[in-house]
Amino acid sequence: xxxxxxxxxxxxxxxxxxxxxxxxxxxxxxxxxxxxxxxxxxxxxxxxxxxxxxxxxxxxxxxxxxxxxxxxxxxxxxxxxxxxxxxxxxxxxxxxxxxxxxxxxxxxxxxxxxxxxxxxxxxxxxxxxxxxxxxxxxxxxxxxxxxxxxxxxxxxxxxxxxxxxxxxxxxxxxxxxxxxxxxxxxxxxxxxxxxxxxxxxxxxxxxxxxxxx
Amino acid sequence: xxxxxxxxxxxxxxxxxxxxxxxxxxxxxxxxxxxxxxxxxxxxxxxxxxxxxxxxxxxxxxxxxxxxxxxxxxxxxxxxxxxxxxxxxxxxxxxxxxxxxxxxxxxxxxxxxxxxxxxxxxxxxxxxxxxxxxxxxxxxxxxxxxxxxxxxxxxxxxxxxxxxxxxxxxxxxxxxxxxxxxxxxxxxxxxxxxxxxxxxxxxxxxxxxxxxxxxxxxxxxxxxxxxxxxxx
Numbered sequence: 001x002x003x004x005x006x007x008x009x010x011x012x013x014x015x016x017x018x019x020x021x022x023x024x025x026x027x028x029x030x031x032x033x034x035x036x037x038x039x040x041x042x043x044x045x046x047x048x049x050x051x052x053x054x055x056x057x058x059x060x061x062x063x064x065x066x067x068x069x070x071x072x073x074x075x076x077x078x079x080x081x082x083x084x085x086x087x088x089x090x091x092x093x094x095x096x097x098x099x100x101x102x103x104x105x106x107x108x109x110x111x112x113x114x115x116x117x118x119x120x121x122x123x124x125x126x127x128x129x130x131x132x133x134x135x136x137x138x139x140x141x142x143x144x145x146x147x148x149x150x151x152x153x154x155x156x157x158x159x160x161x162x163x164x165x166x167x168x169x170x171x172x173x174x175x176x177x178x179x180x181x182x183x184x185x186x187x188x189x190x191x192x193x194x195x196x197x198x199x200x201x202x203x204x205x206x207x208x209x210x211x212x213x
Numbered sequence: 214x215x216x217x218x219x220x221x222x223x224x225x226x227x228x229x230x231x232x233x234x235x236x237x238x239x240x241x242x243x244x245x246x247x248x249x250x251x252x253x254x255x256x257x258x259x260x261x262x263x264x265x266x267x268x269x270x271x272x273x274x275x276x277x278x279x280x281x282x283x284x285x286x287x288x289x290x291x292x293x294x295x296x297x298x299x300x301x302x303x304x305x306x307x308x309x310x311x312x313x314x315x316x317x318x319x320x321x322x323x324x325x326x327x328x329x330x331x332x333x334x335x336x337x338x339x340x341x342x343x344x345x346x347x348x349x350x351x352x353x354x355x356x357x358x359x360x361x362x363x364x365x366x367x368x369x370x371x372x373x374x375x376x377x378x379x380x381x382x383x384x385x386x387x388x389x390x391x392x393x394x395x396x397x398x399x400x401x402x403x404x405x406x407x408x409x410x411x412x413x414x415x416x417x418x419x420x421x422x423x424x425x426x427x428x429x430x431x432x433x434x435x436x437x438x439x440x441x442x443x444x445x
Contacts, residue, residue: 047314048240049384058445064243064437065371065385071241071294071438076383084381084418085240085266085388086322089315093335122303123311124293126341127266131315134335165338 002145002174003192010035011190012101012142012172016042023047023092023132025102026070028142032101043079045097047128049088052080069128092128093135100136102129104143104168106158109206111168111180113141114160126163133164145173145203152205154178154186176200178208187211216377216421217406218428221252224400228365229258232285236321236361237265237275238368238392241294241438244385245274248402248430249367254278262286264321264363264395266314266388268295273436279307288361290314294438313341316358318391324360325394325423332357366392366399370419370427373403374410377424378417386418393423401427 003011009031016022016036023045024030036042044053046068053068054075061075068074076082091097104115113133116126133139147153154171171178177190186208191200197210218224235253239245250269253261254277261284268289269275278284279297286308292298301307312320313335323331332355336342346357368389371382379401381389393399401419406429 046384048243049387056441056443059442060445062437062440062442063383064435065383067241067243067384067438071243072441073437073439082383082386084386084390085314085318086391089318093315093333122293122299125289125291125311126313127291128314130313130335130339130341134333134337135315162339 001192001194005031007192008142008172008174011177012140013037015099015101015140015170016040017098018042020098021045021051021096023097023100023136025100027103029101029103032142045088045091046074047088047092047132049083049085050076050080052077054080089128089131092131095135095137097136099138099140100132101140101142102132104141104153106153106155106160107141107143107168107171108155108158109185111166111182112158113139113163113168114158116163117161119161129163133167138169139167140170140172141168142172145175152203154204154206156206175203185209189213215375216424216426217375218426220428220431221248221402224426224428225249225252226256228398228400229253229256231258232260233258233365234262234264234363236363236366236392236395237263238366238387238389239265239267239269239274240384240387241267242269242274242436243438244369244381244387244389245269246367246369246402247274247434249400250274250277254281254283257281257283259283260285262288264288264361264392266290266317268292268298270294270438271297282306286310288312288317290317311341316341318388320358320361321388321391321395324362325391328360330357330359361395363396364398366396368392368399368401370401370403372405372407372412373401373424373427374407374412376409377401377421377427378412379403379419379424380412380416381418390419393419397425399424399426402430403427404430404433
């Protein structure tokens, strides 16, 4: 059985550490906020300009001046702060944010990531994706193992335009997890229940070592 | 000469001209100068170069300017929420320059601070760094990005006073302070005008030196792009 979106988020949540400042991307990464372990202090950053991003507001709390990086209405937790975009990206680009959990279209053996454009399709722009990938101390990717057409997304080399090169340190897919070690490549560290090594090999283009925990 | 104007038209009409560059504060449609943008749409001024993180949404904000065909070029970051943008871009009717969001904001800040350019890791080994100078510092490669200055900046703040001092509210601050510094003609629209001396000087986000004109907007729409709530 492949992992569900919620289970993928739970796997990714194991990367959290007490005291971490964390940026969560759109999609499955956003779900990680539901699995912060009890008693662990993790501060969520939204790159539009806040630390301490809280849950969606109630009708009474709703405030159009308070949105996250996906432009969704949110709340601020008691320890939170607001700041401008230059300050926000100084945190990100200056390596002050500990962890980014991002979605991706492709990841390569060398830790390259492509998640902002598909040639021939409408280009929306990279937003903060390149800043996050280049600046945050540890970048992990949470994505489906294969594309809707069944193409492998964990590649020897990315086929799509890069968001950043050599930046990804860990990958969680719906069937397995890889550690990405600089200079060594990918190491398979976990598989979902009933997923076999042969299946992972068949659905992965990249080469990888196997060190299951 | 006072900085306070009665409304958007009085603050902007004598400044607007074809072909000018305009920095626009806001992220998505949060904290955008909606009165200024409506006035510019009505003015019919054209061939504009717009510097903005996003292109707002169809029919609102920068969306109005795109609908009217007033924009020649957008220097932006994430422009995808606007459907008309996509049409204009595909048909070649709009020049577009995509920037990483932090790079765009820093370019505005740098331009306004008299810094011609800066080196950043962001965008190295991607299309963003193509054709730009790459330089190594401590064994890592950085790309040279240039500061941006514009002919006009339009921004939105929460509170202001006669000196042009501004305070923003919550995440509606976003890139408004950077848009404010990147031109020498910044027009701010505000929700509340405070009497001089009533603003806590330690709480001011944008000092009045960066603001040449301001006016109190009437009936802000303050639209919400993605309204999401949970049950209490």
